[in-house]
Amino acid sequence: MAVAELTTPTCPKSALRSSHSQQLSYLSARFHSRRHQSFRLPHRARNARISCSVNSQAPPVAVKTEEPKTKQSECFGVFCLTYDLKAEEETKSWKKMINVSVSGAAGMISNHLLFKLASGQVFGPNQPIALKLLGSERSFQALEGVAMELEDSLFPLLREVKIGIDPYEVFQDAEWALLIGAKPRGPGMERADLLDINGQIFAEQGKALNAVASRKVKVIVVGNPCNTNALICLKNAPNIPAKNFHGLTRLDENRAKCQLALKAGVFYDKVSNVTIWGNHSTTQVPDFLNARINGLPVKEVITDHKWLEEEFTEKVQKRGGALIQKWGRSSAASTAVSIVDAIKSLITPTPEGDWFSSGVYTDGNPYGIAEGIVFSMPCRSKGDGDYELVKDVIFDDYLLKKITKTEAELLAEKRCVAHLIGEGVGFCDLPEDTMLPGEM
Ligand SMILES: NC(=O)C1=CN([C@@H]2O[C@H](COP(=O)(O)OP(=O)(O)OC[C@H]3O[C@@H](n4cnc5c(N)ncnc54)[C@H](OP(=O)(O)O)[C@@H]3O)[C@@H](O)[C@H]2O)C=CC1
Ligand SMILES: O=C([O-])CC(=O)C(=O)O
Numbered sequence: 001m002a003v004a005e006l007t008t009p010t011c012p013k014s015a016l017r018s019s020h021s022q023q024l025s026y027l028s029a030r031f032h033s034r035r036h037q038s039f040r041l042p043h044r045a046r047n048a049r050i051s052c053s054v055n056s057q058a059p060p061v062a063v064k065t066e067e068p069k070t071k072q073s074e075c076f077g078v079f080c081l082t083y084d085l086k087a088e089e090e091t092k093s094w095k096k097m098i099n100v101s102v103s104g105a106a107g108m109i110s111n112h113l114l115f116k117l118a119s120g121q122v123f124g125p126n127q128p129i130a131l132k133l134l135g136s137e138r139s140f141q142a143l144e145g146v147a148m149e150l151e152d153s154l155f156p157l158l159r160e161v162k163i164g165i166d167p168y169e170v171f172q173d174a175e176w177a178l179l180i181g182a183k184p185r186g187p188g189m190e191r192a193d194l195l196d197i198n199g200q201i202f203a204e205q206g207k208a209l210n211a212v213a214s215r216k217v218k219v220i221v222v223g224n225p226c227n228t229n230a231l232i233c234l235k236n237a238p239n240i241p242a243k244n245f246h247g248l249t250r251l252d253e254n255r256a257k258c259q260l261a262l263k264a265g266v267f268y269d270k271v272s273n274v275t276i277w278g279n280h281s282t283t284q285v286p287d288f289l290n291a292r293i294n295g296l297p298v299k300e301v302i303t304d305h306k307w308l309e310e311e312f313t314e315k316v317q318k319r320g321g322a323l324i325q326k327w328g329r330s331s332a333a334s335t336a337v338s339i340v341d342a343i344k345s346l347i348t349p350t351p352e353g354d355w356f357s358s359g360v361y362t363d364g365n366p367y368g369i370a371e372g373i374v375f376s377m378p379c380r381s382k383g384d385g386d387y388e389l390v391k392d393v394i395f396d397d398y399l400l401k402k403i404t405k406t407e408a409e410l411l412a413e414k415r416c417v418a419h420l421i422g423e424g425v426g427f428c429d430l431p432e433d434t435m436l437p438g439e440m
Helices: 002-007 020-033 043-051 108-119 140-152 191-212 226-235 250-264 305-317 319-327 333-347 397-416
Strands: 098-103 129-134 158-164 176-179 218-221 245-247 275-277 285-287 356-361 374-380
Touching: 098 108, 108 129, 108 140, 108 333, 129 140, 140 158, 176 191, 191 226, 191 397, 218 226, 218 333, 226 245, 226 356, 226 374, 226 397, 245 374, 250 275, 250 285, 250 305, 250 333, 250 356, 275 397, 285 305, 285 397, 305 319, 333 356, 374 397
Parallel strands: 098 129, 098 176, 129 158, 176 218, 218 245
Antiparallel strands: 245 356, 275 285, 275 374, 356 374
């Protein structure tokens, strides 16, 4: 078939993109020929790219010109070049490249996160990285803009960037999947509708991960409502351990640490052992009973217990909303930072005696929390990407009552999405006050 000529391995794909319509023709042709092929050039072929013109490679027969229904995942610009890592002196100490897939890659949070990932500050200065960015027809141009900025940043560790709109392509061999894209709740939209719309996104993405990602992939779900989206995702990915899925509650932990530090008049590095229990919503429970300041129980350092139970708790629960009121949109930079923190907590041994919070699957938890939901709990890691739940935490009546409330909310969310997790017909009886942190 003539279209095969388009993929001749002497011409990088970026050189074929002289115009948008040519690109669409090209993508369409490639889509119909080799869905998953991508080729790269040896480093020395950089100049060949410049001399390679569209005309010289144009197929001799008709190419479909209509808008393709789906764009194939593509390497982007300079990232279509392959580098022989072993041949370059400075890369000899580098580890094997890792594949990191990011959804909602054209959104606000990603715009902060991608540059942190590419710079080496997340996975380390010896870790080359391939970024696979998932967007949609709606966001594809913006996604190209993001990829252009990544090109222009000249990050040495960033060795591949691919953009695409099909999760089955973008999640191929993913070792990390950072699932950020989700529809924001609009005016007049019921939370049940949001759960359903976003749930469908995460059901599809779970299936895609199940089909094509590394069996060891670690998945961090950020898009809200992140606990239940993570549950939907893991239920649709039965061949990946449920333990590998996280709903991001690290931002809440960071917010809680900041408030405790402020009240105690210490810098926030003195605050440790902070657990966020439950849902990333206004029922979340920032645990001051087990938290420590300078190694001492918080309740010994902050003796105003009324403040802890009322002001502190509510401030953390509603911090997202307070931020939106000031900033006009939801936390993006601090969320990106907290995603970095969450990844680092899994790839670095947890400091002795400390822990971190993550929304994880409750099966087998030692606290008596209902099984079968994604609930934020205290975790420790050996730095191998895995975690274990912390056993030596204490509870009092106040903490248990709050945990029961957030647990009930997550169980209600689960009933709403029963149809997306293979548990029958969804039925929504959500508590009235169920809110995302950003909705207050
Ligand atoms: N867990 C946490 O701590 C936090 C979670 N969040 C959540 O993270 C998510 C992303 O936030 P942010 O990056 O600021 O949001 P943006 O609105 O900037 O980006 C969101 C992306 O979601 C994608 N998306 C997927 N499906 C839809 C849809 N049906 N309608 C519209 N957009 C869609 C869009 O990309 P595309 O078109 O490419 O799919 C868009 O780029 C939100 O759900 C937000 O609530 C925010 C802060 C903290
Ligand atoms: O509701 C939102 O999108 C914002 C959010 O999660 C937060 O700030 O914690």
